[in-house]
Each structure stands twice: as structure tokens, then as C-alpha cells.
Amino acid sequence: MSLVLSCHLTNFERMVKQKILIVDDEPNIVMSLEYAFKKQDFEVYIARDGSEAMEILTHHIPAVVLLDIMMPNVDGYQTLKFIKEKIELNSTKVVFLTAKNKASDIEKGLKLGADKYLIKPFSVKKIVAEILELI
Numbered sequence: 757m758s759l760v761l762s763c764h765l766t767n768f769e770r771m772v773k774q775k776i777l778i779v780d781d782e783p784n785i786v787m788s789l790e791y792a793f794k795k796q797d798f799e800v801y802i803a804r805d806g807s808e809a810m811e812i813l814t815h816h817i818p819a820v821v822l823l824d825i826m827m828p829n830v831d832g833y834q835t836l837k838f839i840k841e842k843i844e845l846n847s848t849k850v851v852f853l854t855a856k857n858k859a860s861d862i863e864k865g866l867k868l869g870a871d872k873y874l875i876k877p878f879s880v881k882k883i884v885a886e887i888l889e890l891i
Contacts, residue, residue, distance in 0.1 A: 773799040774891060775818035779809040779835060780853070781827045785876075789822065792880045796888070806830025810838050818848055819891045822883070825854040825865070833868060840869050849890050853878065 776798045778789050790800050801816060803809035805827040813821075821839060825832035832852060839845050851872040852865045865873045871890060874883060 773797055774820075775799045775801065775816060776887070777801040777803060777809060777812055777816070777818045777821045779803045779806065779821060779827070779832070780824040781805055782824075785824075785853075788880050789883065792884050793887075796884060806832065806835035806838070809835050813839065813842070813845060817844060820849040820851060820887055822851050822853050822887070823870075825852055825856050825861075833864075836865075836868055836870060851887065851890065853883065 774797075776793050778786055778793070778800065780786050780789075781804050786802055786804075790802060793800050801812050801818065803812055807830045809821070809823070810830065821835075823832045823835055832854065836850055836852075839848060839850055849871040850869065851874060852870045853874045853876060854861070854865075855876040856862075856865075857875045862873045872886060874886060
């Protein structure tokens with residue numbers, strides 16, 4: 757009986773789309789990432805800054821948040837802090853995708869709780885591979 761149940765769960769899990777929230781204020785970056793993740797059958801949410809991301813995160817729990825640091829209104833660091841304070845987002849992975857490429861920036865991002873820290877400019881194919889590996 758438990759074998760049958762586990763098969764049903766596996767099939768159910770396959771039917772549920774992975775969710776990703778892309779948070780970036782650069783439209784070209786957002787468009788290319790959105791297209792790539794939709795091709796991978798992700799349900800994609802878009803935010804142009806941290807405040808929009810926080811609003812989305814009050815209604816949706818993505819598997820991963822792809823997060824820029826330098827944005828208007830609420831930056832990536834503040835957004836990450838918001839995510840880490842929400843118990844319901846404990847399983848959500850956070851990946852910084854940013855032009856801030858100094859060793860001290862990378863160290864700060866990981867110390868604050870990011871699961872990965874990726875640098876712009878980037879290859880969309882590499883970003884997709886990194887996210888698929890993470891989840």
C-alpha cells in the first residue's frame with residue numbers, strides 16, 4: 757500500500773509546476789530569464805523591486821527567488837531579510853544575481869543567507885542550470 761501511495765505522490769509532484777520569483781529592475785534581464793524559465797515549465801512571477809517582491813511573497817511561496825541587489829525603493833538585502841524572517845518561506849531558496857562582484861559583496865550576500873551568489877553579466881543557460889541544480 758505504501759508503495760502505491762509513494763507513486764501517487766511522485767506523479768502529483770510532477771504535475772505541480774516549480775515557482776520562481778525574478779526580482780530585477782532591468783526589463784531585458786527579466787524578459788530573458790522569464791522566457792528561459794517558462795521553457796523549463798516554471799511558473800514565473802516578476803517583481804521590479806523589493807517592495808513588489810514582498811507583496812508577491814505574501815501570496816505565493818516560490819521554490820526560488822532570483823534577486824538583484826541594486827534596485828530602487830527596497831534593495832535585495834532588505835528583500836532577503838524579509839524572506840528570512842517569514843517562517844512560511846523557510847524552504848524558499850534565494851539566489852543573488854547582481855553586478856556587485858567584489859569579494860566583500862559576495863561574502864556579505866552569503867553571510868546574510870543567500871543560497872547562491874551569481875554575477876552579471878551572465879549566461880541565461882548557466883543561470884537556469886544553477887537554479888535547477890539548487891532545487
